[in-house]
Amino acid sequence: MITIKTREEIELMREAALSVSKTLGIVAKEIKPGVSTLYLDKIAEQYIRDNGGIPAFKGYGHKKNPFPATLCMSLNAAVVHGIPNDKPLEEGDIISVDCGVVKNGYFGDHAYTFGVGQIAPEVQKLLDVTKESLYVGIEQMKSGNRIGDISYAIQQYAEKHGYGVVRELCGHGLGKNLHEEPEVPNYGKRGDGPKLRDGMVLAIEPMINMGKRNIKFLNDGWTVLTSDGLPSAHFEHDVALIDGKPEILSSFKYVEEALGI
């Protein structure tokens, strides 16, 4: 069932989303060669708890192997769901940081891929195109359209640049649960899928590979990797449909301020 949110609920969700945005901003300031993802995870958790939130990913998933950290930290060929560790980041790495927060009983879920120090121009292009594909998808979240219009737009944009679009993982509805209906694939056909309606809130999150779209799973039960070992990028926003138009509840403002871009 797709839940429709009231304006009051959307305002509460905006708070949850912005709490994630600010956390990403805090993390952005600290990303540099020599810093470990475990350290970044610790400061993120501290910031979230100090500001009245609860890390949403910690303990998420299967009882036997719950996700152990506040941030998903996916390095280079890792697509998503990487587990923070004590290995220092190196110049030229890219790191996708995905963060979830529960606040006021609602979830925020939002991600950004960072370069560590100087990165190769072709890797920077992957980051730029993936971020652009997110906005190209968001533009399609309007009355009269369907989920497939978002999916199609993202796929076309990424593939036009020769990139692989991950199919096994997708965006989703968001609310009192981290993953609600509908699924929001990053590939698809125009006019397919559920109709978009006012009050829907979606986490839209293209996962784009520099090479082929295929993925594999690491034996830690979480980390998703590109099959060909080439880098992958991931950007995610929480978006509400209000008066027929998309309104982005999360914001990259804090990250961009931290990075000076």
Ligand code: MG
């Ligand atoms: Mg996420």
Ligand code: MG
């Ligand atoms: Mg998500």
